[in-house]
Amino acid sequence: MKENHFLTNLKDLRHTININTVSSAVVASIFGSTGPALIVIGAATSGGLTYEQTISWLFAVYFFSGLLGMYLALKYRQPITGAYTIAGTVLVAGSLTHFSLNEAIGAYIVANILVIILGLSGLIDKLMKWMPLPIVMGMIVGVMIRFAIDMITSITISPLLAGSAILAFLLSSRFFKKVPPVLSALVVAIALAFLMDAFKFQDMGGSFILPQVIWPVFSIEAIISISIPLALLIICSENAQASGVLMAQGYNPPNNAMAISGSAIGVIAAFFGAHAINIAGPATAINASKEAGPKETRYAAGFLNGVIYSGYGLLASIVVPFVIAMPGVIVTVIAGLAMLGVLINSLKTAFSDTKFQMGAFFALIIGMSGVNFFNISAPLWAIIGSLMVTFLLEREHLSLKLKGNG
Numbered sequence: 567m568k569e570n571h572f573l574t575n576l577k578d579l580r581h582t583i584n585i586n587t588v589s590s591a592v593v594a595s596i597f598g599s600t601g602p603a604l605i606v607i608g609a610a611t612s613g614g615l616t617y618e619q620t621i622s623w624l625f626a627v628y629f630f631s632g633l634l635g636m637y638l639a640l641k642y643r644q645p646i647t648g649a650y651t652i653a654g655t656v657l658v659a660g661s662l663t664h665f666s667l668n669e670a671i672g673a674y675i676v677a678n679i680l681v682i683i684l685g686l687s688g689l690i691d692k693l694m695k696w697m698p699l700p701i702v703m704g705m706i707v708g709v710m711i712r713f714a715i716d717m718i719t720s721i722t723i724s725p726l727l728a729g730s731a732i733l734a735f736l737l738s739s740r741f742f743k744k745v746p747p748v749l750s751a752l753v754v755a756i757a758l759a760f761l762m763d764a765f766k767f768q769d770m771g772g773s774f775i776l777p778q779v780i781w782p783v784f785s786i787e788a789i790i791s792i793s794i795p796l797a798l799l800i801i802c803s804e805n806a807q808a809s810g811v812l813m814a815q816g817y818n819p820p821n822n823a824m825a826i827s828g829s830a831i832g833v834i835a836a837f838f839g840a841h842a843i844n845i846a847g848p849a850t851a852i853n854a855s856k857e858a859g860p861k862e863t864r865y866a867a868g869f870l871n872g873v874i875y876s877g878y879g880l881l882a883s884i885v886v887p888f889v890i891a892m893p894g895v896i897v898t899v900i901a902g903l904a905m906l907g908v909l910i911n912s913l914k915t916a917f918s919d920t921k922f923q924m925g926a927f928f929a930l931i932i933g934m935s936g937v938n939f940f941n942i943s944a945p946l947w948a949i950i951g952s953l954m955v956t957f958l959l960e961r962e963h964l965s966l967k968l969k970g971n972g
Contacts, residue, residue, distance in 0.1 A: 567938050572640050572641050572956070575640045575641070575643050575822075575865065575930040576640055576789075577868065578740070579640075579866055579930075581863075582862075582863035582865065582866035583866050583870065584859060584861075584863070584866075585745070585746060585749070586857065586858050586867075587747050587858055587859055587863060587864065587866040587867040587870060588867075589746040589748060589752075589857075590746065590852055590853050590855065590857055590858035590859075590864075590904075591643030591853060591866075591868075591869075591870035591871040591873075591874060592732075592749070592750070592752070592866040592870075592873075592874070593748050593749070593852055593900055593904050594647060594846075594852040594853050594867070594871050594904070595849075595871050595874040595875060595878070596752070596770045596849075596886055596892075596900065597847045597848060597849060597852065597897060597900065597901045597904070598638040598647075598649060598846060598848070598871075598875065598887060599628065599874075599875070599878050599885075599889055600889050600892060600894075600897045601899070602649075602650070602652050602921060603624060603628075603886060603889060603890075604890065605652055605655050605656070606620070606623055606624055606627065606645020606655055607620060607624075607886075609655050609656065609658060609659030609662070610623055611665075612659050612662070612663070613658070613659055613661075613662025613663060614662065614663075614866055615662070615667065615774075616865045618778060619667065619780075619839060621775045621776060621777070621882050621883045621886075622775075622777040622778040622780070622838050622839045623838075623840065623908050623947070624667060624879065624882040624886065625777040625838060625839075625843075625879045625880065625882045626835040626836075626838035626839050626879070627649075627650040627835065627840045627841070627842075627843070627874070627879070628876065628878045628879030628882065629835075629876050629878075629879030629880055630642070630648075630757040630831050630832070630834065630835035630838075630840060630843050630879070630880070631648035631649050631650055631831075631835075631844075631846075631872075631875055631879075632648060632871075632872040632876030632877070632879060633648070633831060633872065634648030634828055634831050634843055634872070635647045635648035635649075635846075635868055635869070635871055635872030635875065635880075636648075636821070636846075636868075636869050636872035636873060636876070637827065637872075638820075638827060638845075638868070638870070639748035639824070639865045639868035639869040639872065639944075640865070640869060641823075642819075642820050642823070642865075643754055643862070643865045644782075644812060644817045644819065644820075644864075644868065645677065645812075645817075645853035645854040645858060645865050645867050645868035646812070646819070646824065646844060646845060646850060646863050646868050647806070647808070647845065647846040647848060647849040647853050647868045647871050647872070648828065648843060648844070648845065648871060648872060648875065649839065649843075649844060649845065649846030649847075649849055649875075650841065650842050650843060650844065651746045651796070651799045651800055651804045651841070651842045651844055653799050653804075653805075654796050654799045654800070654841050654842045655841065657792070657795055657796060657799065657858075658670060658792065658796075658841045659691075661788070661791055661792050664791070665788045665791070665792070666783065666816060666838070667780060667816055668780060668781060668782060668783040669782075669783045669784075669785040669788040670788060670841070671738040671780050671781070671782040671783070671836055671837065671839070672690075672782035672783050672784040672785060672788060672789070672793060673784075673785070673788040673789050673791070673792035673793045673796070674782075674792070674793075674832070674836040674840070674841050674842065675782055675784075675833055675836045676784070676789050676793040677792065677793040677794075677796040677800070677829075677832075677842065677945040678797075678829035678830075678832040678833045678836065678842070678843075679829070680793060680794070680797040681797050681800050681801060681825050681826075681828070681829035681832075681834065682826050682829045682830060682833075684797075684801065685822045685823075685824065685825035685826035685829070686822075686826060688822060688880040689898065690801060690805075690821045690822050690823040690825050691820075691821040691822075692819070694730040694747040694806070694809050694819075694821045694825045695936070696925075696926060697939065697949070698956065698963070698964070699813065699915060700815065700886075700915065700916045700917070700919060700921065700925065700926035701916075701925045701926050701929045701949065701952045701953065701956065702806070702809075702929075702949075703810060703814055703912040703913075703915040703916035703926065704912075704925070704926035704927060704929030704930040704948070704952065705806075705807075705810065705929040705930070705932075705933045705945055705949055705952070706807060706810045706912045706933075706934070706972060707909055707912045707916060707933070708842060708930040708931060708933020708934040708935075708944070708948055709847070709849070709932050709933040709934075709944060709945050709948070710807075710848065710851065710905055710909060710912075711909060711933075711934055712934070712936075713848065713898075713901050713902045713904075713905040714821050714902045714905055714906065714909060715840030715902075716901075716902060717732070717899045717901070717903060718902070719903075719930075720895045720898045720899050723894040723895055724764075724893070725763070726758065726762070727755055727758055727759060727764065727893065727896065728895050728898075730755065730758055731751040731752070731754055731755040731864050731896070731899045731900065732751070732899065732903065734750045734751045734753075734755075735747045735751040735903045736748075736950060737747065737750075738750035738751070739896040745765045746857050747903070748857055748900065748903050748904050749901070751900060751903055752896075752900050755895075755896045755899065755900065756824065756828065759893050760895060761780065764893045764929040765891045765892060765893065766891050766893075767887070767891045773883065774881075774883055775883040777838045777839075777843070777880075778838065778839070779837055779838065779958060780837060780838065780839055780936065781837070782836070782837070796841065796842060798843070798946060799946075800825070800828070800829070800842050803827060804844040804845060804847055805821070805824055805825055805828070805844055805845045805944035806945060806946075807847030807848075807851075807945060807950070808824070808845035808846060808847050808849075809821055809824070809845075809848050809852055809914075810912075811847065811851040811908060811966065812850065812854055812942065814908065814911050814912050814915055815854045815855070815856075815864075815908075815911065816861060816862065817854070817861075824844075824845050825844075826838070826946040828844045828845060829843070829844075829970065831843045832844070842915035846852070848901065848905070848967060849871060850868070851904075851905060851908040852867075852901075852904040852905070852908075853867035853868045853871055854867075854868075854908070855904065855905075855907040855908050856907050857904070857907060860909070893969055916929075916930065918938075921963040922956055922960055922963055922964075923958055923960075924955055924956065924959050925952040925953065925955050925956035925959075925960055926952065927953075928948075928951055928952040928955045929948045929949065929951070929952035930948075932944060932947055932948040932951045932952065933945060935963070
């Protein structure tokens with residue numbers, strides 16, 4: 567897709583913001599600001615951070631990822647959504663027990679610089695163009711299928727809440743086609759949760775807390791332990807998922823620009839405690855799905871998602887307690903419903919062609935396994951393992967791909 571001018575796309579926003587783009591942005595924002603936020607809070611607690619440092623961390627990852635999403639969505643007219651690596655949060659949680667927060671900040675900055683260097687070299691974009699699409703799609707399905715599975719298992723946790731949301735989605739898809747079915751499911755689930763008194767509000771305080779500036783300390787041990795695996799997670803896990811999702815929906819993602827822009831903002835965000843700023847896999851999938859409306863207007867969903875994230879980050883100390891009160895079942899079932907279209911399209915792309923089917927299948931099952939070695943999570947291992955299988959069993963297809971004929 568030809569790159570559009572930033573200001574032109576900004577002017578076009580008023581014509582592209584509609585019930586579809588708004589509902590997709592809201593669903594993606596709820597998904598991204600509930601479970602992931604709890605993981606950050608848990609990581610901060612286990613790492614011995616103060617409440618003020620925790621709020622600063624949340625401010626940084628949401629405010630700056632929101633800015634990234636708004637910028638990229640407008641610049642490239644694609645539903646690109648900013649976020650932070652959840653796997654990286656888990657990695658950092660373990661590291662904070664061995665390194666000071668200042669040393670961790672230094673390692674975050676180095677990780678972002680590594681990503682910027684790789685992006686400027688052009689290697690990231692070349693790698694994604696060389697990668698067989700069925701393998702990327704197989705990885706996407708393997709990693710994201712858990713959202714659909716968790717949606718079904720959530721019925722055993724709360725049959726009424728989860729079952730009603732799924733039923734509302736199906737009925738809306740059948741009888742109210744002008745209303746996004748995920749929005750119908752969300753409204754029904756939240757209304758029922760209030761009637762059932764399922765929101766668990768706690769003592770909130772509600773006072774506004776300013777983010778803290780934390781100065782880095784550069785430690786070789788911290789750089790080795792945090793920077794290298796964190797940079798790999800940003801490129802090969804988070805950004806690769808988002809790129810695959812965008813390709814599955816017919817977009818031409820600007821891989822180098824996504825990496826460079828995310829990590830350039832990430833360097834600034836690191837001073838406030840952010841471990842990474844990158845492109846969101848699941849949230850981009852929601853905003854890029856057909857439920858977000860016509861393909862040419864879906865970028866508005868990515869932009870609105872960014873607006874919500876930035877606002878969430880600014881008001882983190884006030885909003886987070888309300889988010890924590892929301893029943894987890896709602897987040898689980900709505901995320902699963904929002905992923906259905908992406909999963910179906912990715913499955914079609916992965917296995918509709920006779921080429922790379924064995925590689926795509928291994929990418930799928932490795933992604934589903936959730937394996938984690940050397941602090942590197944399943945998406946990267948899915949790519950590595952499936953390429954090894956393809957090299958052994960489908961070398962002729964790979965040769966044609968490298969020559970530009972496959």
